[in-house]
Amino acid sequence: MSRKAIREYFKAIFARYRDASKEIKHIILNEFCSNTRYNRKYAIRKLNGPTPAKTNTIHRRRRKHTYGPEVLSILSAVWEAAGYPCSARLKALIKLWLPWIWKQFRLKQQVGQQLLSISAHKMDRRLKDKKAQVGRRMYGRTKPGTLLKHHIPILMKDAKITGVNQVWVADITYIRILTAFVYLAVILDVFSRKVVGWALSRRIDTELTRAALRMAIETRRPPEGCDRGVQYAAHDYVDDLNAASFLISMSRKGNPYDNAQAESFMKTLKNEEVYLWDYKTFNDVKKRIPYFIEEVYNEKRLHSALGYCPPNEYESLVARNNKRNRQNQLTSEVLCV
Secondary structure, eight states, X not given: OOHHHHHXXXXXXXXXXXXXXXXXXXXXXXXXXXXHOOOHHHHHHHXXXXXXXXXXXXXXXXXXXXXXXXXXXXXXHHHHHTTSOOHHHHHHHHHHTHHHHHHHSOOOHHHHHHHHHXXXXXXXXXXXXXXXXXXXXXXXXXXTTXXXXXXXXXXXXXXXXXXXXXXXXXXXEEEEOSSSEEEEXXXXXXXXXXXXXXEEESSOSXXXXXXXXXXXXTTOOOOEEEOSOGGGSSHHHHHHHHHTTOOEEEOOTTOGXXXXXXXXXXXXXXXXXXXXXXXXXXXXXXXXXXXXXXXXXXXXXXXXXXXXXXXXXXXXXXXXXXXXXXXXXXXXXXXXX
């Protein structure tokens, strides 16, 4: 019996049980226990308890669909155009993509409200078939203990850096614009904190890190140290490093201190440039980020670790000192002869 049927049956039998004799009560109790499957002691306590209250019939409100096929088609188009983001990120992107949606579709106000009301979990369920059709893993992940662990050792832990072009560190960050994200890959010289290579892209892939590496190789050729991103462990990226005779190192699992110089630069970039500007398009980022790196950070930004000198000035001072020391050494050798 259902709960509703048991309640109705209990109301019908309660008065009959109270007015019955002892022998009849025994028969009614047996009937009540066999029909409801209640324990006998619980049934006695219930039949001898207070009169059941009259309850109003509860009509459960069925949940209506807040979206239709048109909403799902727009959601699918945004998901594909945004580069297959996860449902939580797609939920956050819907508001930012509204201008693009209005431009691409003749969006009705009701459809727009339905689109904004879909939860991230519902998006994930409705896009399940689409994800299966794509046929690839949308969201990359790095497994620190297994990813190329045999030929990417950790060289940065106890390294002593005495000059430029000895160790580089690399990292990736994202910059939000109006309708998507822009990704920045940088390479820094650990000794002088100078950004020696950088690249911007709409996609976070291996080509982004390779572009930054190619830019840096044009002027320098030191060993390499990098973050634990999958882009830095890709075979194409590793092949580029090996072709240039680089020594490769990867930071330890969950340890940002091996890559501290790059992490510090990303914080400086966000606080002193990105958060101060309202980037709307990819072109806005392409105009401002190169200016900040080349004209502000490398040329003017003071570092306490460098004696409050900018990276370019610090490298010039080190070069002059090394030249002076070599001249003094040659002079002393000539005097000894």
